[in-house]
Amino acid sequence: MDACGLTVPPSRLRTLAVRATTRREVRPVPPRRGLVRPTATGLRVRLRLAPGQEVADLAAATERLRHAWSVHAVHVAEIKPGVAELRLVGFDVLNDVRMPRTGGGGGLLRVPVALREDATPFVRDYRTVPHQLTLGATLSGKSMYLRHMVAGLAPQRVALVGIDCKRGVELAPFAPRLSALATDPAETGELLPALVALMEERYDLIRARQRHDGATSDVWGLPEEERPVPVVVFVDEVAELFLTATRKDEERRDELVTHLVRLAQLGRAAGIYLEVCGQRFGAELGKGATMLRAQLTGRVCHRVNDEASAKMALGDIAPEAVMAACTIPAERPGLAVAADSSGRWTRVRTPYLSLTDAATHCAIHAYRAPTLPSLARFRPVASTAVESESTGS
Ligand SMILES: Nc1ncnc2c1ncn2[C@@H]1O[C@H](COP(=O)(O)OP(=O)(O)OP(=O)(O)O)[C@@H](O)[C@H]1O
Numbered sequence: 229m230d231a232c233g234l235t236v237p238p239s240r241l242r243t244l245a246v247r248a249t250t251r252r253e254v255r256p257v258p259p260r261r262g263l264v265r266p267t268a269t270g271l272r273v274r275l276r277l278a279p280g281q282e283v284a285d286l287a288a289a290t291e292r293l294r295h296a297w298s299v300h301a302v303h304v305a306e307i308k309p310g311v312a313e314l315r316l317v318g319f320d321v322l323n324d325v326r327m328p329r330t331g332g333g334g335g336l337l338r339v340p341v342a343l344r345e346d347a348t349p350f351v352r353d354y355r356t357v358p359h360q361l362t363l364g365a366t367l368s369g370k371s372m373y374l375r376h377m378v379a380g381l382a383p384q385r386v387a388l389v390g391i392d393c394k395r396g397v398e399l400a401p402f403a404p405r406l407s408a409l410a411t412d413p414a415e416t417g418e419l420l421p422a423l424v425a426l427m428e429e430r431y432d433l434i435r436a437r438q439r440h441d442g443a444t445s446d447v448w449g450l451p452e453e454e455r456p457v458p459v460v461v462f463v464d465e466v467a468e469l470f471l472t473a474t475r476k477d478e479e480r481r482d483e484l485v486t487h488l489v490r491l492a493q494l495g496r497a498a499g500i501y502l503e504v505c506g507q508r509f510g511a512e513l514g515k516g517a518t519m520l521r522a523q524l525t526g527r528v529c530h531r532v533n534d535e536a537s538a539k540m541a542l543g544d545i546a547p548e549a550v551m552a553a554c555t556i557p558a559e560r561p562g563l564a565v566a567a568d569s570s571g572r573w574t575r576v577r578t579p580y581l582s583l584t585d586a587a588t589h590c591a592i593h594a595y596r597a598p599t600l601p602s603l604a605r606f607r608p609v610a611s612t613a614v615e616s617e618s619t620g621s
């Protein structure tokens with residue numbers, strides 16, 4: 229601790245006590261150490277900070293501590309005022325990602341989707357971060373992230389809606405579990421108004437309830453038997469919705485974007501959540517793009533080809549994370565920088581999950597797909613190949 233600059237001068241009382249009882253020289257005081265707990269990936273140690281120290285001092289010394297203790301990495305987390313936890317990680321956990329069995333917890337609308345670099349799960353929780361934007365260059369692992377989200381939500385009582393303008397190549401394999409699917413901008417143009425109508429219907433329901441009894445301003449305040457199922461809308465390749473080839477398309481595009489922005493603005497209270505993926509998402513996409521981006525609280529940035537793209541994802545909420553995102557190597561798909569509007573960020577990586585495994589998992593849980601009458605006409609027809617797999621397992 230002394231070598232790493234984490235000691236403070238002793239108090240006067242301590243100096244006097246040491247001088248009175250021993251002949252030792254009076255040494256600087258290190259932070260008081262708590263129990264050392266081993267974990268699957270290293271150790272955890274709690275430290276009580278010495279007077280005058282802050283967590284940032286420890287964070288600044290992690291590089292020195294890591295070399296002093298010969299470990300792969302040292303991470304610091306504040307537990308409560310005056311107490312910090314050092315997480316020593318023995319090896320690079322993001323190299324071959326194994327999700328810990330415990331931690332992260334289940335619960336409705338919570339999915340442990342990736343592993344953080346300090347070996348704790350990165351949990352996507354729709355109740356605290358309703359909408360999220362995932363950016364990254366091509367082949368950076370965005371669709372893998374989406375795949376994990378779909379697979380994680382499949383066993384829960386949640387309606388899943390897919391918008392995949394790559395003709396459905398990423399989301400169509402999950403068709404048995406999806407309550408609605410649109411695979412091109414024209415279909416999306418019909419699906420989004422239906423979602424907005426669903427949202428308005430739910431607001432009417434909340435309003436009706438308010439007249440009866442109890443005040444609630446979102447679906448979670450409704451009694452359980454009346455509460456509508458939460459809806460998670462996955463949008464892969466969002467830029468496709470913004471791009472138009474002809475002037476004639478422009479009107480349709482504006483309409484579509486307006487619906488998407490409305491869902492992002494008002495969806496949360498109606499239990500409608502957005503999970504948006506794209507390669508770039510900046511002002512050059514035209515009207516509505518930055519407005520939509522501002523509504524997406526959670527940000528995950530995979531490998532990007534230029535700083536400008538990383539800035540689109542992280543620049544407006546965690547500027548230091550931009551540099552971290554720019555240094556993600558191409559040979560590590562799935563590695564990303566995750567941030568939220570509190571300004572905190574961390575490196576995360578999703579485990580590998582094959583499309584077949586994810587599709588089988590969705591087929592097994594196909595019976596859980598809720599039927600939403602207003603979206604019924606968008607319900608994808610399940611492919612027979614996947615259906616036979618589900619009956620076989
Ligand atoms: N966490 C991971 N571990 C190992 N391999 C991964 C991981 N994430 C993605 N990959 C691999 O990287 C490749 C690209 O992943 P993915 O399709 O998710 O990228 P993408 O960002 O969606 O690309 P595009 O923009 O072209 O759709 C895939 O072959 C996938 O198997």
Ligand SMILES: [Mg+2]
Nearest residue numbers: 370371398464
């Ligand atoms: Mg993709």
